[in-house]
Amino acid sequence: EVQLVESGGGLVQPGRSLRLSCTSSGFTFGVYAVSWFRQAPGKGLEWIGYIKSKAYGETTEYAASVKGRFTISRDDSEGIAYLQMNSLKIEDTGVYYCSRDVYEYIWGTWGQGTLVTVSS
Amino acid sequence: DIQMTQSPSTLSASVGDRVIITCRASQSLNGWLAWYQQKPGRAPKLLIYKASNLENEVPSRFSGSGSGTEFTLTISSLQSDDFATYYCLQYKSAYTFGQGTKLEIK
Numbered sequence: 001e002v003q004l005v006e007s008g009g010g011l012v013q014p015g016r017s018l019r020l021s022c023t024s025s026g027f028t029f030g031v032y033a034v035s036w037f038r039q040a041p042g043k044g045l046e047w048i049g050y051i052k053s054k055a056y057g058e059t060t061e062y063a064a065s066v067k068g069r070f071t072i073s074r075d076d077s078e079g080i081a082y083l084q085m086n087s088l089k090i091e092d093t094g095v096y097y098c099s100r101d102v103y104e105y106i107w108g109t110w111g112q113g114t115l116v117t118v119s120s
Numbered sequence: 121d122i123q124m125t126q127s128p129s130t131l132s133a134s135v136g137d138r139v140i141i142t143c144r145a146s147q148s149l150n151g152w153l154a155w156y157q158q159k160p161g162r163a164p165k166l167l168i169y170k171a172s173n174l175e176n177e178v179p180s181r182f183s184g185s186g187s188g189t190e191f192t193l194t195i196s197s198l199q200s201d202d203f204a205t206y207y208c209l210q211y212k213s214a215y216t217f218g219q220g221t222k223l224e225i226k
Contacts, residue, residue, distance in 0.1 A: 035215075047214065097163055108169075
């Protein structure tokens with residue numbers, strides 16, 4: 001079964017850092033791009049950024065709201081993608097999802113999400 | 121940046137109804153638009169991609185249409201499992217979601 005599982009969420013103070021993991025199973029992780037999304041409590045979905053596969057240079061792209069603070073990376077040998085979040089703000093609170101593309105950069109397989117709460 | 125305007129924000133309907141949700145983009149998308157369904161506490165589910173292509177295993181009562189800047193998601197005959205929130209997503213330039221449409225039972 002194709003599966004993605006996010007982990008690493010929790011309560012963190014403003015200004016601190018947190019790293020989320022997206023662990024894959026059931027498919028060849030290295031050939032797919034991975035994207036991260038988030039959803040603030042009771043709000044809509046927001047795209048954070050993505051990382052292409054090694055075949056495409058592991059190129060990354062980010063939303064303006066997180067550029068310079070968040071970094072996406074991947075370890076294909078472990079089948080894991082990471083979201084490193086620095087200088088966290090209260091407005092970064094939400095459920096964070098990772099997703100794999102099913103067609104070129106169309107996100108069709110999603111994890112169940114992990115909750116990040118930024119609060120003092 | 122491309123802005124997406126989705127309407128209505130809330131829609132009340134009954135089982136068997138035909139419903140239409142609309143998304144308008146601030147510039148032409150060349151068809152690079154997808155639709156997602158999200159149920160409370162669950163991850164989004166891809167329904168439609170490239171404006172009108174039905175994702176595998178999605179029931180045929182769902183359909184997408186449109187071009188340029190205006191797109192629609194139609195559910196031809198609502199089933200009880202369809203009550204959820206729906207989002208459009210443009211992927212012509214980065215990614216931008218619409219604000220969402222909550223489909224409620226009348």
